[in-house]
Amino acid sequence: MATADPKRATERMLNLLALITNSLRPLTFDEIMNRMGSQYPDGHEARRTAFERDKKVLRELGVPFTMKTLGGADAGKTAYAIDKSGYGLVDFGLTAEEMSALQEAAALVQTGTTWGKQAVLWLGGDVVDSGALTASHVPADGDTLPVLWQAIASSRPVAFTYHGKSRNVHPYGLVSRNGFWYLAGKDSVRDSQIVFRVDRIDGNVTIDNDSTFVRPQDFEITSAFARDPKDFVESSERALVRIDGGVAPAVIRELGDEAVVIRHDDGSVDVQVPCANLIAFRTWLFAMVDRAEVISPPEIREMVVSWLREMVEVH
Amino acid sequence: MARRGPRGAAERLRGLLVMLPWLMQRQSVRISDMARQFNMSEADLVEDLELASMCGVPPYRPFDLADLWIDDEYINVGPNKQFEQRLRLSAHEAFTLSVLASAADDIPGFAQGDHLQSALIKLQRVLGDNMVDVETQSPEFLDAVTDAAGSGELLNIVYWTPARNEESQRMVVVRSVFSDKGNWYMSADDSASGERRHFRIDRIRALEPTGQFSAVTREPVDIPQWFSDAPHTDTVVAHVLPHAAWIVESYPCRSISENPDGSLDIEMVVSSEHWLSRMVLRAGDGISVTSPSHLVDVAQRAASQVLTRYESKTASS
Numbered sequence: 001m002a003t004a005d006p007k008r009a010t011e012r013m014l015n016l017l018a019l020i021t022n023s024l025r026p027l028t029f030d031e032i033m034n035r036m037g038s039q040y041p042d043g044h045e046a047r048r049t050a051f052e053r054d055k056k057v058l059r060e061l062g063v064p065f066t067m068k069t070l071g072g073a074d075a076g077k078t079a080y081a082i083d084k085s086g087y088g089l090v091d092f093g094l095t096a097e098e099m100s101a102l103q104e105a106a107a108l109v110q111t112g113t114t115w116g117k118q119a120v121l122w123l124g125g126d127v128v129d130s131g132a133l134t135a136s137h138v139p140a141d142g143d144t145l146p147v148l149w150q151a152i153a154s155s156r157p158v159a160f161t162y163h164g165k166s167r168n169v170h171p172y173g174l175v176s177r178n179g180f181w182y183l184a185g186k187d188s189v190r191d192s193q194i195v196f197r198v199d200r201i202d203g204n205v206t207i208d209n210d211s212t213f214v215r216p217q218d219f220e221i222t223s224a225f226a227r228d229p230k231d232f233v234e235s236s237e238r239a240l241v242r243i244d245g246g247v248a249p250a251v252i253r254e255l256g257d258e259a260v261v262i263r264h265d266d267g268s269v270d271v272q273v274p275c276a277n278l279i280a281f282r283t284w285l286f287a288m289v290d291r292a293e294v295i296s297p298p299e300i301r302e303m304v305v306s307w308l309r310e311m312v313e314v315h
Numbered sequence: 316m317a318r319r320g321p322r323g324a325a326e327r328l329r330g331l332l333v334m335l336p337w338l339m340q341r342q343s344v345r346i347s348d349m350a351r352q353f354n355m356s357e358a359d360l361v362e363d364l365e366l367a368s369m370c371g372v373p374p375y376r377p378f379d380l381a382d383l384w385i386d387d388e389y390i391n392v393g394p395n396k397q398f399e400q401r402l403r404l405s406a407h408e409a410f411t412l413s414v415l416a417s418a419a420d421d422i423p424g425f426a427q428g429d430h431l432q433s434a435l436i437k438l439q440r441v442l443g444d445n446m447v448d449v450e451t452q453s454p455e456f457l458d459a460v461t462d463a464a465g466s467g468e469l470l471n472i473v474y475w476t477p478a479r480n481e482e483s484q485r486m487v488v489v490r491s492v493f494s495d496k497g498n499w500y501m502s503a504d505d506s507a508s509g510e511r512r513h514f515r516i517d518r519i520r521a522l523e524p525t526g527q528f529s530a531v532t533r534e535p536v537d538i539p540q541w542f543s544d545a546p547h548t549d550t551v552v553a554h555v556l557p558h559a560a561w562i563v564e565s566y567p568c569r570s571i572s573e574n575p576d577g578s579l580d581i582e583m584v585v586s587s588e589h590w591l592s593r594m595v596l597r598a599g600d601g602i603s604v605t606s607p608s609h610l611v612d613v614a615q616r617a618a619s620q621v622l623t624r625y626e627s628k629t630a631s632s
Binding site for chain 1: 403407408417418423427447449466473496615623626
């Protein structure tokens with residue numbers, strides 16, 4: 001059987017592609033078999049099966065095979081063609097400098113896949129070794145991200161399981177942050193914008209090809225995340241914190257000279273920091289372990305002491 | 316070089332439908348160059364191109380076939396072309412192109428940002444609106460460190476080591492600069508240890524060029540597998556409550572499993588008890604270490620240590 005040999009199957013599919021691409025009109029199955037018959041197995045059913053398999057492979061590779069039902073003498077027959085609007089001599093008009101920039105980007109950014117380099121080759125560029133002393137590692141492998149990207153690009157809803165629950169989402173954008181990928185979009189059941197961590201999606205993502213959505217015009221991918229609860233917020237509520245000399249320079253660099261209230265002879269400093277966001281304050285303070293101490297106000301100092309006592313007793 | 320093994324028809328076809336338009340555009344390419352571009356062995360490449368040269372349209376006379384021939388280590392294309400058309404860019408490729416564009420723009424020393432942006436505008440037909448964002452920090456000394464990697468100038472730095480909560484002075488020769496998981500690092504020859512070390516650039520507290528130079532060595536940038544095989548490490552098993560989930564998003568974990576209530580069971584490699592103390596103090600009741608046994612009470616010990624300071628001094632001393 002022809003398909004048992006990958007070389008013969010490859011040759012046959014290339015010939016099928018060439019035949020349909022070069023034809024001035026859509027061709028029926030019978031016409032294709034008349035011209036390529038010897039390359040397909042004997043018998044109508046076997047030929048049909050092999051032809052359908054070839055068509056499926058070509059479609060999966062991105063060849064825009066189209067079908068048309070004929071009228072007239074061939075009424076009811078299906079004819080096959082290539083949608084030349086989606087497949088042809090794509091010329092994006094990239095300049096040499098633009099192609100060079102894409103090649104350099106593919107050389108500098110490591111995603112853990114070869115898809116970026118394949119894209120550059122697809123565009124007619126070369127895979128280059130930039131020789132640069134800089135690089136960026138942004139892991140972006142697996143099949144989930146491209147499926148989500150496809151849904152975003154085509155404005156189609158997606159369905160997936162997250163935390164054991166089925167979710168229907170209008171996907172707006174993808175963000176890589178701290179080594180994780182996040183999907184920002186609208187949960188159509190909760191009717192609210194939400195961020196999902198992509199690696200926590202269970203199983204496959206399904207694109208709903210029967211409907212589309214409109215992304216809000218004011219959506220910006222760069223601000224898709226809610227404010228980090230560990231970030232300081234400006235407020236008039238401030239704590240005075242004594243910082244040991246060993247870590248004082250770093251803290252001053254972080255907060256600025258204006259935060260320094262007193263500089264002590266031993267190198268320690270007293271600084272004022274916002275404390276309205278207690279999560280942020282705690283995270284900042286305990287990053288210095290025992291090299292920082294809240295001096296005032298008394299209620300914040302007491303709160304820190306109670307946090308510590310609780311940890312000593314509970315753990 | 317590509318891995319060996321039987322190649323299926325779809326794989327061969329996919330390769331040819333990318334290679335042939337690329338080749339048609341160039342007319343004549345050295346076999347070794349083309350094999351390297353497409354990460355194939357020269358034997359596989361020649362086999363596939365010979366196969367393609369036998370393909371075309373019925374009745375398959377010589378001028379009905381793809382006009383390809385091999386001559387003196389070169390692959391050549393004649394005037395009768397076939398298979399010039401490009402496949403549609405796959406979702407994997409288009410997505411990755413968007414990732415490259417977003418990430419490359421943040422790389423210091425990437426001087427082609429304007430050309431990259433104008434290329435993306437032209438590619439909008441296949442990439443759509445830019446809806447991929449790679450967040451990367453921009454620490455204060457990133458440009459200075461990158462410049463030093465290129466010039467070979469030695470730098471005096473003050474570096475904060477979180478594991479010991481100490482600052483130290485070092486002279487370094489920067490060899491490469493890279494980002495990983497949103498943070499920037501330098502690989503540098505370190506005078507303090509006499510070894511090549513990785514330093515997180517946002518932990519450099521002060522930097523001073525020395526005016527001394529070392530020869531620049533252009534080695535491939537080697538992005539390490541953090542901690543996994545470092546000496547003197549503990550693998551910590553911990554239970555993390557949902558409100559402290561920032562831990563798994565801030566620090567690399569060896570494994571994460573989510574429980575129905577949203578809490579997480581994690582394994583992480585820890586290189587110092589001081590570092591772990593900081594993390595558990597910051598997370599408060601959001602984390603409890605369950606293994607190894609000598610670190611189960613790390614939060615209690617860390618909290619006691621800090622509490623001692625509060626209880627041994629008056630608030631306004």
